[in-house]
Amino acid sequence: KSGFVTIVGRPNVGKSTFMNRVIGEKIAIMSDKPQTTRNKIQGVMTDKDSQIIFIDTPGIHKPKHKLGDYMVNVAENTLNEVDAVLFMINAEEGYGRGDQFILDRLQRVDQPVFLIINKIDKVHPDQLLPLIEQYKEKLDFEEIVPISALEGNNIDNLLQVLKSHL
Numbered sequence: 652k653s654g655f656v657t658i659v660g661r662p663n664v665g666k667s668t669f670m671n672r673v674i675g676e677k678i679a680i681m682s683d684k685p686q687t688t689r690n691k692i693q694g695v696m697t698d699k700d701s702q703i704i705f706i707d708t709p710g711i712h713k714p715k716h717k718l719g720d721y722m723v724n725v726a727e728n729t730l731n732e733v734d735a736v737l738f739m740i741n742a743e744e745g746y747g748r749g750d751q752f753i754l755d756r757l758q759r760v761d762q763p764v765f766l767i768i769n770k771i772d773k774v775h776p777d778q779l780l781p782l783i784e785q786y787k788e789k790l791d792f793e794e795i796v797p798i799s800a801l802e803g804n805n806i807d808n809l810l811q812v813l814k815s816h817l
C-alpha cells in the first residue's frame with residue numbers, strides 16, 4: 652500500500668507533532684507559536700507493508716497578511732494532490748470559527764477526509780462523544796480517529812485505518 656496523505660488543521664492543533672511521530676525524525680518544526688510551518692514539509696513513513704508520504708502543512712486560517720495568504724494557499728493546494736486528507740482538531744478547544752473556514756474548503760475535496768481528534772491526553776473521555784457528534788454534522792468524514800500525537804496514543808490504529816483506505 653502506498654499513497655500521499657496531507658495533514659490540515661488550524662494552527663497549533665498538533666500537525667507537526669503528529670508528523671514527527673510517524674516519521675520519527677524532527678523534520679517539521681514544532682512550537683507553541685502558530686504558523687511555525689511556513690511551507691509544506693513531506694516525510695515518508697515506510698514499514699513492511701506500506702509507504703505513506705505525509706505532507707505537513709501550514710495551518711489553514713483566514714489570512715491576515717500576505718505571508719498568511721501564501722501559507723493558506725500552500726495548504727489548500729495540497730488538498731487535491733493527495734489520496735487522503737487528515738483534518739486535525741484539538742480535542743481541548745472543540746469547534747470554532749477557524750474550523751468552519753477549513754470545513755468550507757474540505758466540502759469541495761473529492762478525496763476521503765479523516766477527522767483526527769488530537770490531544771486526547773488533555774480531555775476526559777466523556778468529552779469526546781459530544782465533540783464527535785458535533786463534527787459529524789459538518790462533513791461526511793471517512794473515519795473519525797482520536798489520538799494523542801504527543802503521547803503516541805492510538806497512532807498505530809490511525810495508521811491501520813489509513814492503510815485500509817489506500
Ligand code: GDP
Nearest residue numbers: 662663664665666667668681682770799800801
Ligand atoms: P501545528 O501548528 O498544528 O503544527 O502544531 P504543533 O505540532 O507545532 O504543536 C503545537 C503545540 O501543541 C506544541 O506545544 C505541541 O507540543 C502541542 N501538542 C501537539 N500534540 C499534542 C498532544 O497530543 N497532546 C498535548 N498535550 N499537546 C500536544
Ligand code: MG
Nearest residue numbers: 666667687688
Ligand atoms: Mg506545524
